[in-house]
Amino acid sequence: MPPSPLLLSPSVSNELGRGNAKAVKFAIKTILGTSTSIGIVLWILCMVFRNQISYLFSSDEEVAETVSSLSIFFAFAILLNSVQPVLSGIATGAGLQSIVAYVNLGCYYIIGIPMGILVGYIADLQVKGLWIGLMSGVVMQSLILGWFLWKTDWDEQVRKASERLNRWLLKPPEEDNESPFDA
Template sequence: MGSALETLCGQAYGAGRLRMLGVYMQRSWVILLTTSCVLVPIYVWSPPILVLFGETTEISRAAGKFAIWMIPQLFAYALNFPIQKFLQAQGKIMVMAWISALVLVLHIFFSWLLILRLGWGLAGAAITLNTSWWLIVLYIFITKSDGAWNGFSWLAFSDLFGFVKLSLASAVMLWYGTSPPFSPSVSGRLPNPLIPVDAISICMNISGWDVMIALGFNAAISVRVSNELGAKNAKAAKFSVLVVSATSVAIGVVCMIIVLATRLYFPYLFTTSDAVAKETTRLAILLGFTVLLNSLQPVLSGVAVGAGWQSLVAYINIGCYYFFGLPAGILLGFTFGLGVMGIWSGMIGGLTLQTIILVVVTSLTNWNREAEEAEGRIRKWGG
């Protein structure tokens, strides 16, 4: 939900409306803190909820204890994510990197102290995570931000309904966009699922590394497009989309080649089982295609966020996954007996369809009109 700020803060910054960045961030805080309060009962009652979904009583109790300790982190999320987008819109990436590096060092220290040294177990892990996130939140309260942060304002409580709609659309869009294209829980229903689940988990680890690269481009193009549209530089926005897309796809092609060339060897980085390694090698061709698609899809999603197309892309994502990819995967995997290969092939089909639609939408975009809409959005929510 905090991703709505990528659109609003980025376009306001491009238009030179720095004061509104702080107001937008506070509106997001109001919405996300309210959402956190709504989610607290789920944390409190997580043991019976997990049992209801088929988890064992022992695991449910342990998870419930951990969830209670993690409630403070829920509210840290509500404050932290808007701060990230607030800084990102201003191009303060190195600030975020240094803060994250410092917090990582402290996180490692607290993990050693509370979990290993003092033996606090799950409680120690939760305290460590809470501390790390709240340290990041403190940044905005102890620094100035070039006129973008002028303290708390009552404007944060105006126009909340429209802000909520954009936030919810962003949440739905990114919920699918950051989910793996393959669900190990589906493969877990196959006969003798142990080896397929292990193999697909290895593949998802590799895919996750590649996605991190693409998400970097996602953030970069989101900021660039929103900034340029806010500044009414339609040609610059279009050119940025072309450059970032080409660069990310080129990296994706290289990563795909590496995956295919090392398919006999990389599984042994994760397992000592020959059976699991053989199954992972068999899946490498699908992993290669997934890596390639994941090099472009997040970039196009970043373009959508920068331009404010969250609602449209949310519908595209849901349609491609739930009405095409998932049914096709289940049909191929279970009905036609193709197993894990069939399930993943269906998911890739959904991801391919999603990427094609996003390419068409982006290619047909009138960037001059998008710049005008950005100007109208700034006037509407300009306080």
């Protein structure tokens, strides 16, 4: 499985907090490269063993045929979902939570679900159509978040993070030179 987005946002946000834009860019490249590589390996495995995957779960021939016909969709879902959560985690770690929320809502409820209903029920592709619709939402979400992250000025994000830290940083109270034990 690709790394969880919950694990990704701290690496980006930690580097932003340290004030190092180059390290942020390096972390993003490393996270995306690692997750994409894992996704590609799993995609290849699913494509190579697509007819045998079903036998891990059932020995029924009808189930095996159905799963085999859906395994290509499963392989592409793994590939897409190795990138999309990473992009969401990076954007969240960069403080773009509201953008991520709007993109998620828009891509799933405006693109993915209507497309799934259209292709699944109207075009009569059933489960395959639903999967195509939802994956189209994931593709759109990945493209939009990727574009936002590509266009992000990371030096500016470091400055904003520094301002937030300075605004919320509590300074320790002034210490007296006198000890409470001095009498």
